[in-house]
Amino acid sequence: MQEIKLKGVNETVYFEQLENGLPIYIWTSEYAHSFQGVLNVFYGADYLDFTVNHRRCHVHRGTAHYLEHVMCEMDDEPLLVKFNRLGSYSNAHTSYMNTAYEFLGTSKLKENLELLLHAIFEKKFNNEEIEHERTPIIEEQRMRADNPEILSYLAMNDLLYQKYPNKVDLGGTIDDIKQITREELELIYRSFYHPANMTLVVTGNVSPYEVVQIVKDFFKDKPITEWIKPKLLNYKEGKRVHIKQKTIYANVEVPEVTVAVKMPMVNFANYDYLKLINMIRLILASNFSSTTLFKEELLEKKLIYNLYYSAYKMYDYLILEVGCRTKYPEEMADILLTKLKKLTINEEDIERKIKSAISTLVLSYENHEEVNSILSNSLLYTGKIIENEKEMLESISIKAIKEVYQLLSFKEIVTLFVLTKEKKQD
Amino acid sequence: MKYKQYDFESFRILTIQSNHFKNVHMEINFVDDVENISMPIRSFLTNLISYTTLKYPTKRELLIALEELYNSSYYSTCSRVGHTFFSTFLFDFLSPRYVNEKNYLEKCVQFFCEQVMQPNIKDGKFDERSINIIKESKHSSIDRYKENALSYALKKSRDFLFANSITSKPLDGTHEDIEAITNEDLVNDYQKLFQDSSVDILIVGDLDMDEVVAYFQKYFQKKSIVEKQYTNVIDNAVGSLKELEVQGKYVQTQLILYLQYESLTDFELFAVSKLYLTILGSANQSDKLTQYLRILNPLVYRNAVCFVPTSKYILINASLNYKNIEEAKRNIYKAILEMEKGMIDENYFEVQKEKILSNMTMYEDDESYLIEEYYFHVLFNHPLSSEKRELIQKVTIEDVQKFAQKLQKTLIYVLKEVE
Numbered sequence: 001m002q003e004i005k006l007k008g009v010n011e012t013v014y015f016e017q018l019e020n021g022l023p024i025y026i027w028t029s030e031y032a033h034s035f036q037g038v039l040n041v042f043y044g045a046d047y048l049d050f051t052v053n054h055r056r057c058h059v060h061r062g063t064a065h066y067l068e069h070v071m072c073e074m075d076d077e078p079l080l081v082k083f084n085r086l087g088s089y090s091n092a093h094t095s096y097m098n099t100a101y102e103f104l105g106t107s108k109l110k111e112n113l114e115l116l117l118h119a120i121f122e123k124k125f126n127n128e129e130i131e132h133e134r135t136p137i138i139e140e141q142r143m144r145a146d147n148p149e150i151l152s153y154l155a156m157n158d159l160l161y162q163k164y165p166n167k168v169d170l171g172g173t174i175d176d177i178k179q180i181t182r183e184e185l186e187l188i189y190r191s192f193y194h195p196a197n198m199t200l201v202v203t204g205n206v207s208p209y210e211v212v213q214i215v216k217d218f219f220k221d222k223p224i225t226e227w228i229k230p231k232l233l234n235y236k237e238g239k240r241v242h243i244k245q246k247t248i249y250a251n252v253e254v255p256e257v258t259v260a261v262k263m264p265m266v267n268f269a270n271y272d273y274l275k276l277i278n279m280i281r282l283i284l285a286s287n288f289s290s291t292t293l294f295k296e297e298l299l300e301k302k303l304i305y306n307l308y309y310s311a312y313k314m315y316d317y318l319i320l321e322v323g324c325r326t327k328y329p330e331e332m333a334d335i336l337l338t339k340l341k342k343l344t345i346n347e348e349d350i351e352r353k354i355k356s357a358i359s360t361l362v363l364s365y366e367n368h369e370e371v372n373s374i375l376s377n378s379l380l381y382t383g384k385i386i387e388n389e390k391e392m393l394e395s396i397s398i399k400a401i402k403e404v405y406q407l408l409s410f411k412e413i414v415t416l417f418v419l420t421k422e423k424k425q426d
Numbered sequence: 427m428k429y430k431q432y433d434f435e436s437f438r439i440l441t442i443q444s445n446h447f448k449n450v451h452m453e454i455n456f457v458d459d460v461e462n463i464s465m466p467i468r469s470f471l472t473n474l475i476s477y478t479t480l481k482y483p484t485k486r487e488l489l490i491a492l493e494e495l496y497n498s499s500y501y502s503t504c505s506r507v508g509h510t511f512f513s514t515f516l517f518d519f520l521s522p523r524y525v526n527e528k529n530y531l532e533k534c535v536q537f538f539c540e541q542v543m544q545p546n547i548k549d550g551k552f553d554e555r556s557i558n559i560i561k562e563s564k565h566s567s568i569d570r571y572k573e574n575a576l577s578y579a580l581k582k583s584r585d586f587l588f589a590n591s592i593t594s595k596p597l598d599g600t601h602e603d604i605e606a607i608t609n610e611d612l613v614n615d616y617q618k619l620f621q622d623s624s625v626d627i628l629i630v631g632d633l634d635m636d637e638v639v640a641y642f643q644k645y646f647q648k649k650s651i652v653e654k655q656y657t658n659v660i661d662n663a664v665g666s667l668k669e670l671e672v673q674g675k676y677v678q679t680q681l682i683l684y685l686q687y688e689s690l691t692d693f694e695l696f697a698v699s700k701l702y703l704t705i706l707g708s709a710n711q712s713d714k715l716t717q718y719l720r721i722l723n724p725l726v727y728r729n730a731v732c733f734v735p736t737s738k739y740i741l742i743n744a745s746l747n748y749k750n751i752e753e754a755k756r757n758i759y760k761a762i763l764e765m766e767k768g769m770i771d772e773n774y775f776e777v778q779k780e781k782i783l784s785n786m787t788m789y790e791d792d793e794s795y796l797i798e799e800y801y802f803h804v805l806f807n808h809p810l811s812s813e814k815r816e817l818i819q820k821v822t823i824e825d826v827q828k829f830a831q832k833l834q835k836t837l838i839y840v841l842k843e844v845e
Binding site: 031032033034077078080081083084085087088089090104105106107132133134135136137139140142143145146147148251252253254290291292293295296299300302305325352353355356357359360362363365366367368421 | 445446447448449484485486489490493494496497520524555558559562563566567569570572573574575675676677678709710711712720721724725726727728745746747777780781783784785787788790791
């Protein structure tokens with residue numbers, strides 16, 4: 001078993017890759033009273049078009065989420081009920097890029113792991129359970145249709161992207177859900193639910209050797225099949241934004257305005273992604289966080305109730321967002337846009353925030369659920385465990401931040417207004 | 427883990443020493459009777475004290491100081507437990523064992539105490555800028571429950587059922603209450619906070635507790651001695667069943683059913699209730715409600731059950747399509763009736779008991795949970811985990827049946843989806 005040393009935080013992650021391709025990552029804590037296992041499948045709601053064995057395939061939006069529900073149905077009783085019988089909690093969730101199945105328990109590690117592996121790798125589909133889940137899934141989507149945050153997220157995607165499919169909710173429309181077939185679900189299961197397209201991360205009061213042995217024993221009599229990696233359709237998203245401005249009406253009590261910028265990741269080809277995103281977030285924090293005069297003045301002038309900002313990668317593009325809740329959305333849109341185009345770099349502020357980030361990093365290795373989330377996300381977004389995050393943070397210099405700043409381009413900008421439904425009626 | 431209580435004349439300190447945590451968690455709780463204060467003013471004051479101080483007259487300066495202190499976190503909350511109101515100031519910081527800085531722990535305690543002891547008052551008045559910002563923030567957040575169908579249904583049904591009770595009174599008050607709060611009210615309430623409230627300081631972390639307590643003695647001062655018994659339950663009247671259906675503006679219908687009771691024994695409150703709730707509606711899909719509302723009859727995606735012992739009620743919620751409302755009601759009644767008749771499989775009962783004990787074990791990883799449990803043990807005589815475990819082991823199906831029979835349906839509230 002390989003030991004991955006996390007420099008600076010004095011932590012070790014144990015790693016073993018099985019013959020069938022399944023990578024297992026384990027972090028142990030002698031103080032924890034419980035453990036968590038998360039099996040992450042690298043198939044998410046955005047992967048609608050792909051080629052397998054030269055055959056072009058298309059599935060309805062919502063298929064990944066529907067499959068997540070069906071995977072949690074078993075012959076005699078739901079998977080969650082089976083975990084409950086072990087005294088454990090379990091859940092599953094779908095995002096645009098992945099589907100995750102997890103359990104949280106205090107005892108019977110072997111039974112918990114075997115149950116999870118059995119549910120995922122020995123799945124038998126039947127029409128009855130597929131049909132059974134259709135109504136609850138529709139109700140879940142109806143619940144999401146009322147959520148202003150989800151509506152705002154989808155509207156922002158519609159502004160930013162011409163081709164990416166993430167402008168429709170990950171669960172699909174009600175019509176999509178009604179049309180999803182058993183064939184589509186089985187196609188996704190066959191094509192993507194292969195051990196080589198997953199990660200298993202186990203954290204808590206466990207022995208790494210025991211975890212690996214349990215998983216090896218589960219697979220020992222099972223044939224090893226080669227994974228024919230499906231080729232995902234490249235949506236060939238253009239550099240331009242789709243629509244420059246949009247207003248939606250939702251169940252918000254106070255209007256919101258968000259300004260976002262789209263820039264190609266190729267502009268930053270020479271940078272390590274993690275370091276890059278940290279540097280960009282520091283630039284944004286230095287301009288928009290609660291330690292800035294900018295935010296303080298806006299609050300004092302009663303122009304805003306809050307101010308939020310983020311930087312993230314969406315496939316081939318880097319997105320910077322700044323937004324607020326305000327009584328004056330149009331005025332604030334202008335103010336945010338002007339500020340975004342004239343970002344400044346406050347050296348003292350940035351150096352302090354780097355030290356803060358290091359402290360947060362050390363603290364995060366306390367709770368095994370948080371560690372599981374850090375490891376799983378790191379594998380999902382970067383394909384590896386980050387061994388030197390503390391060193392990376394310490395190595396960020398003002399000079400490097402200024403260089404990144406020079407690469408930022410503010411040509412492709414969008415503005416989203418989220419107004420109250422009452423306003424629409426006016 | 428070592429539990430210890432330190433009693434001083436005007437305040438007490440409860441500590442849990444544990445090397446399990448990299449974080450240190452501290453709280454200063456000011457405790458008062460709800461009837462003795464104005465909740466909107468006290469709530470406003472609590473926010474104001476944690477917003478700026480004499481030393482850090484703007485929020486920005488305070489946040490910079492926290493970042494410099496290894497990204498510590500200082501904030502406040504208000505809560506009401508029955509008739510008891512808590513103004514709580516919380517401070518989380520990196521354990522001294524990870525910091526190579528002389529007097530770091532003393533510096534942290536001094537910082538924390540100063541925030542509460544030295545508010546932003548000059549010439550007998552709080553800083554007007556801070557007041558205005560908090561006022562705006564309260565106005566904007568007061569109606570946010572309307573942004574979510576379930577939150578809206580919960581608030582409106584509670585307002586209806588407990589119209590004349592503290593149970594339905596929001597801590598922040600109304601827009602009118604907030605607008606009416608003056609600088610003078612806040613200054614007076616600050617004096618009252620130190621004069622009339624009792625103070626409990628809670629600490630959990632990997633610290634030498636005698637050392638940290640000595641720092642609190644040095645930096646935290648309170649002159650008045652307050653000795654009170656606090657009540658953590660509101661005796662809401664239990665009436666006959668009412669049904670109320672109102673038109674909502676949301677996509678999905680919300681169904682809420684209230685079950686109330688007159689009185690429970692401590693055994694029922696701390697042990698039997700846990701099994702009742704788990705088997706009725708929170709056993710991860712194996713519970714009766716999920717069986718009848720989702721597994722056997724696919725009517726809902728989400729249902730929930732919630733126990734509010736401080737106001738003596740249990741509520742059941744289902745989010746669904748309006749066309750399924752009658753079928754859902756029938757199935758909820760069926761689940762409740764089966765609990766009243768004690769129709770519970772014995773093996774399943776034992777499994778759920780183990781599950782509850784397992785959950786309690788998981789909570790031991792949470793320092794906030796540990797210290798709160800210890801605090802409520804001292805303040806309200808609630809049992810500690812070890813005692814609760816023993817009580818839970820003793821619960822029988824007959825106990826759960828008797829508990830179920832004490833519950834009375836008092837309100838069915840339907841928030842109908844938009845046409």
